Amino acid sequence: DAGITQSPRHKVTETGTPVTLRCHQTENHRYMYWYRQDPGHGLRLIHYSYGVKDTDKGEVSDGYSVSRSKTEDFLLTLESATSSQTSVYFCAITPQDSYEQYFGPGTRLTVT
Amino acid sequence: RKEVEQDPGPFNVPEGATVAFNCTYSNSASQSFFWYRQDCRKEPKLLMSVYSSGNEDGRFTAQLNRASQYISLLIRDSKLSDSATYLCVVNNYGQNFVFGPGTRLSVLP
Numbered sequence: 001d002a003g004i005t006q007s008p009r010h011k012v013t014e015t016g017t018p019v020t021l022r023c024h025q026t027e028n029h030r031y032m033y034w035y036r037q038d039p040g041h042g043l044r045l046i047h048y049s050y051g052v053k054d055t056d057k058g059e060v061s062d063g064y065s066v067s068r069s070k071t072e073d074f075l076l077t078l079e080s081a082t083s084s085q086t087s088v089y090f091c092a093i094t095p096q097d098s099y100e101q102y103f104g105p106g107t108r109l110t111v112t
Numbered sequence: 113r114k115e116v117e118q119d120p121g122p123f124n125v126p127e128g129a130t131v132a133f134n135c136t137y138s139n140s141a142s143q144s145f146f147w148y149r150q151d152c153r154k155e156p157k158l159l160m161s162v163y164s165s166g167n168e169d170g171r172f173t174a175q176l177n178r179a180s181q182y183i184s185l186l187i188r189d190s191k192l193s194d195s196a197t198y199l200c201v202v203n204n205y206g207q208n209f210v211f212g213p214g215t216r217l218s219v220l221p
Contacts, residue, residue, distance in 0.1 A: 031207065042116065042199070042211030043156070090155055099144040099203045103155035
């Protein structure tokens with residue numbers, strides 16, 4: 001157990017509304033990631049963080065923003081949700097000096 | 113061509129069978145390699161890191177062939193509990209992880 005939780009676990013929202021997903025970790029890992037997973041695609045990186053207030057874009061960052069004001073929390077925000085953002089969102093961490101990733105339980109987001 | 117490709121599957125095998133999955137990657141500079149398993153509607157879980165010398169963990173054996181740019185996973189004596197989707201993951205540099213689409217395995221009684 002990598003001590004990663006995600007909230008909410010399920011959410012249904014309407015197009016155009018803002019949505020924030022939270023990832024929380026308890027072990028002070030420096031690196032945190034947000035991925036989305038869709039049928040027909042592997043997991044795709046949205047954004048990642050390498051420390052408090054240090055973030056960078058991934059492969060599919062358009063329409064998403066992130067924030068990390070504390071080591072333990074990494075927030076993913078959809079400023080104005082669209083139906084194409086309906087997906088399962090996973091948060092992940094990598095321990096220090098490792099490239100092994102450990103994932104949270106995921107958030108199922110449906111945008112209607 | 114996708115950066116990481118896997119056997120399309122699904123693989124349906126009887127209990128006790130040996131099954132092998134293959135994964136190819138296109139970036140010759142790739143540095144680290146992993147196999148994850150993902151159960152339906154669950155998060156991916158690390159199964160094994162893959163080392164150049166190959167590595168074994170119980171019934172699972174992973175091999176890396178850098179010259180041919182492929183990774184394999186062998187599962188011996190398949191159990192019903194091995195039914196899952198197996199993901200090949202490649203790290204190219206820094207935080208650039210590339211996930212394959214996965215191969216689904218069903219172990220049948």
